[in-house]
Amino acid sequence: MVRQLGRYVLFTMRAFGGMGYVLRRPKLVLKQVYTLGLLSLPVISFASIFLGMVTALMVSYQLEAGVPKFYVGATGGRTILIEIAPLVIALLVVARVGSNITARIGTMKVTEQIDALETMGINSVHYLALPIILASIVVVPALVIYSDLISLVAAAVSAKVIVNVPIPQYIFGLKRYATLNDVLGGLLKTPFFGLAMGSISVYYGFQTELGAEGVGKSVTASVVTSAALIMILDFIVAFWMFR
Amino acid sequence: MIKVSGLSKCFSQQKVLEGIDFEAQDGRRVFILGKSGSGKTVFLKCILGLLVPDTGKIFIDEMDITPLMVKPRFKRKLTRIRQKIGYVFQGSALLDSLSVADNIALALDSKNFPWEEQNRIIDEKLEMVGLERKVRRKYPAQLSGGMKKLVAIARAIAAEPRYIFYDEPTTGLDPAMITRITKLIIELSEKLEVTSLIVTHDMGLARRAGQDIYFLKNYTLSRPRRITRLEELYE
Numbered sequence: 001m002v003r004q005l006g007r008y009v010l011f012t013m014r015a016f017g018g019m020g021y022v023l024r025r026p027k028l029v030l031k032q033v034y035t036l037g038l039l040s041l042p043v044i045s046f047a048s049i050f051l052g053m054v055t056a057l058m059v060s061y062q063l064e065a066g067v068p069k070f071y072v073g074a075t076g077g078r079t080i081l082i083e084i085a086p087l088v089i090a091l092l093v094v095a096r097v098g099s100n101i102t103a104r105i106g107t108m109k110v111t112e113q114i115d116a117l118e119t120m121g122i123n124s125v126h127y128l129a130l131p132i133i134l135a136s137i138v139v140v141p142a143l144v145i146y147s148d149l150i151s152l153v154a155a156a157v158s159a160k161v162i163v164n165v166p167i168p169q170y171i172f173g174l175k176r177y178a179t180l181n182d183v184l185g186g187l188l189k190t191p192f193f194g195l196a197m198g199s200i201s202v203y204y205g206f207q208t209e210l211g212a213e214g215v216g217k218s219v220t221a222s223v224v225t226s227a228a229l230i231m232i233l234d235f236i237v238a239f240w241m242f243r
Numbered sequence: 244m245i246k247v248s249g250l251s252k253c254f255s256q257q258k259v260l261e262g263i264d265f266e267a268q269d270g271r272r273v274f275i276l277g278k279s280g281s282g283k284t285v286f287l288k289c290i291l292g293l294l295v296p297d298t299g300k301i302f303i304d305e306m307d308i309t310p311l312m313v314k315p316r317f318k319r320k321l322t323r324i325r326q327k328i329g330y331v332f333q334g335s336a337l338l339d340s341l342s343v344a345d346n347i348a349l350a351l352d353s354k355n356f357p358w359e360e361q362n363r364i365i366d367e368k369l370e371m372v373g374l375e376r377k378v379r380r381k382y383p384a385q386l387s388g389g390m391k392k393l394v395a396i397a398r399a400i401a402a403e404p405r406y407i408f409y410d411e412p413t414t415g416l417d418p419a420m421i422t423r424i425t426k427l428i429i430e431l432s433e434k435l436e437v438t439s440l441i442v443t444h445d446m447g448l449a450r451r452a453g454q455d456i457y458f459l460k461n462y463t464l465s466r467p468r469r470i471t472r473l474e475e476l477y478e
Binding site: 104107108111112113115116117118119120121122123 | 288291293318322323325326328330332333334336337338339340349350352353398402
């Protein structure tokens with residue numbers, strides 16, 4: 001495990017060594033931003049709507065009778081901003097994008113496409129890995145901001161329709177209790193989530209061996225490791241900011 | 244010239260190559276024949292530095308490249324050596340996510356040519372391998388096995404290498420395409436004056452296009468005395 005961790009760190013450092021190469025070819029990153037980010041929007045939108053609805057419902061269920069209704073906005077909104085949207089969206093991105101990256105690079109490895117790059121004098125880690133890592137660092141925060149907005153709207157609407165909390169009261173609660181610290185606390189961790197997801201996904205892709213079975217194993221290892229690391233990072237940031 | 248002396252390679256406890264001595268003179272078409280699994284591709288990949296040999300030395304244009312494979316600080320030097328070599332992979336190894344034109348353009352990545360020049364080279368190389376301009380925009384998944392091979396050859400010659408390595412260039416192709424590729428190998432070696440190193444188990448191809456023929460068997464290379472008796476070597 002320690003050896004694997006060491007290899008991963010060295011691999012990531014090697015990838016960042018290609019910053020000059022990638023900066024001269026910004027198209028490589030933009031292409032990944034499109035693939036990882038824009039193509040994820042439908043699934044993120046769908047998930048965010050249900051996240052907002054279920055959060056409003058669960059908060060109103062837990063608040064006892066007599067508690068002012070604007071607390072649904074205050075508590076639900078803050079929960080979405082601080083924890084639920086960043087964590088769930090990051091895990092969703094791992095499932096949708098991280099697995100795709102590992103499978104794609106793993107397949108390239110077993111079909112000698114990566115060897116082909118090397119024979120043409122192209123550093124495959126710089127060409128393939130770094131654009132994905134950089135795009136992930138940008139895309140995950142952007143998707144979380146987008147999800148925050150969709151979830152808050154969905155929560156306000158469902159609070160009105162399902163548990164009869166007027167929208168102005170929901171907004172009042174949110175404005176009164178949600179602080180800048182909450183928003184930053186939620187967003188600050190997302191670039192690290194992106195870094196973890198992107199680097200782990202490409203790392204396992206590059207480690208792939210032994211054909212289709214190897215690709216399957218790499219994808220499983222990549223998704224499990226990324227999800228675990230994201231949860232550890234989530235706890236570290238929560239401990240640091242909200243203790 | 245490519246020269247190999249005392250090359251050995253093992254994977255775990257499995258011996259693949261042992262004490263191989265080999266020479267490919269400039270401008271020649273050198274064939275390495277051998278059964279499947281005899282280590283032909285491993286030999287090619289060792290010369291390219293994609294696999295690091297356990298022992299032995301490899302010289303390309305009189306430069307010993309073996310130390311460059313081991314130390315990461317020599318990666319740039321190794322890259323420059325690799326740019327002298329065009330490699331046609333057994334499975335073509337075209338990047339799935341890129342069009343035919345972009346795949347060929349990859350070989351020109353380090354040259355920093357302006358776009359128009361790059362386009363001209365892509366068209367020229369496609370024409371050389373006998374493909375029409377309209378395949379430029381196609382993706383590898385839209386091409387037949389034979390066309391993929393031709394694109395892979397176009398990519399291998401794009402950067403005007405001194406050496407072209409072919410790994411099983413005719414495997415899995417129909418007879419018409421085998422004839423076409425055989426002619427192309429001869430044509431390119433003469434027109435571009437490159438040294439071609441071809442590993443294959445196709446004896447017909449070796450007979451038609453080979454100038455120097457080696458046989459890989461029992462981990463070592465040998466040169467058969469007569470080309471007509473190749474079949475006996477497989478026994």
